[in-house]
Amino acid sequence: VCLRGISMAAKKIVLMLSFPRDEVGNQLLTEDQLDEAGIDPYSKVMSLEEYRELFGENKHPFTGVDYLAYYGEVIEAAGAEVEIVLANHATEILNYTDKVINCDIHTRKRTRRILKDAGATVLGMDEILNAPVDGSGFNSKYGLLGSNKSTEDSVKLFPESCEDVVLGIQKSILDKTGKCVEVLVYGDGAFKDPVGKIWELADPVVSPAYTPGLEGTPNELKLKYLADNDFKELSGEELREAISARIKEKDDNLVGKMETEGTTPRRLTDLIGSLCDLTSGSGDKGTPVVHIQGYFDNYTN
Known part of the structure; x- marks a missing residue:
C-alpha cells in the first residue's frame, strides 16, 4: 500500500x-x-x-x-x-x-x-x-x-501515545485485585528464523509502551557455569542449596561478571515482547491479551 x-x-x-x-x-x-x-x-x-x-x-x-x-x-x-x-x-x-x-x-x-x-x-x-x-x-x-x-x-499505523493505555490497565488490575501486573504493548518480536533466515523485527521497536517495572535487562547467573565451575565437587541437594544461596546473594548489577556469560543480554521488553509475538502470531488468532506468569521467578522460588 x-x-x-x-x-x-x-x-x-x-x-x-x-x-x-x-x-x-x-x-x-x-x-x-x-x-x-x-x-x-x-x-x-x-x-x-x-x-x-x-x-x-x-x-x-x-x-x-x-x-x-x-x-x-x-x-x-x-x-x-x-x-x-x-x-x-x-x-x-x-x-x-x-x-x-x-x-x-x-x-x-x-x-x-x-x-x-x-x-x-x-x-x-x-x-x-x-x-x-x-x-x-x-x-x-x-x-x-x-x-x-x-x-x-x-x-x-504503529501505535501512538499508548503509555496511558498500559498504565491504565496496570492501575485497573491493581485497584480490582491488589496485584501489580506489568503491562506492555507489543508488535513484532525480535528473533531470527533459522530456516527462512527472516529477522522478524520489521517494526521500529518491539514495544512502543510498557510499565516502569519492565525497564532494564535480566540480571541472572548462568547456572550451568556455577555447576561446572564453582560447585563442580557438589551434587544433589548440596548442589541445589549452593546454587540457591548464590542466587540469593547475587549483586544487583552483574555486568562484566563471568558467571553471567551465556545469559541473554537483551532488554526485558524485547525478550517479553518476542515471547508474546511467538505466542500470538499475526494471523487468524486476532490480537489477544497474552498473560505471562512466573517470568521473573528463579531457581529459588
Whole structure:
C-alpha cells in the first residue's frame, strides 16, 4: 500500500534494494548463488535485467512470491515507470536520482546521514505522516514505519501515545485485585528464523509502551557455569542449596561478571515482547491479551 501510494505521486520510481537479502532477512538470492556466480555483493551493482540473466526467477521459500516482479507490478499499476536496481551502498541511488525516500528501518538514521552528506534531498518513512494531514492518523515518532496493510487503499499505523493505555490497565488490575501486573504493548518480536533466515523485527521497536517495572535487562547467573565451575565437587541437594544461596546473594548489577556469560543480554521488553509475538502470531488468532506468569521467578522460588 505504501509503495503504491508513493508511486501514484511520481512519474518514475527507481527502486533500489539490498541483496542477497533485505534488512529483515527476506531473500532475493542465497549466498550460495552469489558465490557460484562469483559476485561480491559489497561492490556489485545489478540491474533487474542482469539479475534475471544470472539468476532467473527466485520466489521466497515461504510466501512463494517473486518480490522483484511484485514490486515492479505495484509501481506500474499505479501509473509510474519503474527501474529496479540491486546495490548495497546507499549512495549508489544518486547515480539515478538525487531525491530519495529511504525506507530502511533500523539503519535509517545512518542511511539518511550518508545520503544528505552526499547532497541528496532525503525523506524517511518516519517523516511521512508523523503529523496529521487533513485529520488523518499519524505517529509522531515513527510516521509510516511499523504500519500494516488495513485495506487495499489504507494502512494501520504503529501505535501512538499508548503509555496511558498500559498504565491504565496496570492501575485497573491493581485497584480490582491488589496485584501489580506489568503491562506492555507489543508488535513484532525480535528473533531470527533459522530456516527462512527472516529477522522478524520489521517494526521500529518491539514495544512502543510498557510499565516502569519492565525497564532494564535480566540480571541472572548462568547456572550451568556455577555447576561446572564453582560447585563442580557438589551434587544433589548440596548442589541445589549452593546454587540457591548464590542466587540469593547475587549483586544487583552483574555486568562484566563471568558467571553471567551465556545469559541473554537483551532488554526485558524485547525478550517479553518476542515471547508474546511467538505466542500470538499475526494471523487468524486476532490480537489477544497474552498473560505471562512466573517470568521473573528463579531457581529459588
